[in-house]
Amino acid sequence: MDTLLKVNGRKHRLRLDERVTLLDAIRENLGLTGTKKGCDLGQCGACTVLVDGRRVLSCFLLAATVDGEVATIEASPAKVSRCMRCRRHFGTAMLFNAVIAPLGRS
Ligand code: FES
Numbered sequence: 001m002d003t004l005l006k007v008n009g010r011k012h013r014l015r016l017d018e019r020v021t022l023l024d025a026i027r028e029n030l031g032l033t034g035t036k037k038g039c040d041l042g043q044c045g046a047c048t049v050l051v052d053g054r055r056v057l058s059c060f061l062l063a064a065t066v067d068g069e070v071a072t073i074e075a076s077p078a079k080v081s082r083c084m085r086c087r088r089h090f091g092t093a094m095l096f097n098a099v100i101a102p103l104g105r106s
Helices: 022-029 084-105
Strands: 002-007 010-015 048-051 054-057 069-071
Touching: 002 022, 010 022
Parallel strands: 002 069
Antiparallel strands: 002 010, 048 054, 048 069
16 A cells, blocks of 8 residues: 655655554654654553654554654654653653663663
């Protein structure tokens, strides 16, 4: 299925299976690995991105259903800093990346 995603201000036309989550599309197809896969169950928030300025759990959203502009942690700080809740969730993701994820690699 052809899917058009606008991520961090750039448009990407992707051919994806309709079951691919936004998280997997961002990480595996676009190579933006700042968004992390934690629980993959909608509980940890490590996969949080913004869609049109609203935070969403990208592991719970099918890429083909996204209708809006996606901002990941790689986006400009100005976009991310607009929303305090988002900053908290991105902070959780950064904490996950810095502290928790390395523990699983050993
Ligand atoms: S990976 Fe944990 S909420 Fe999405």
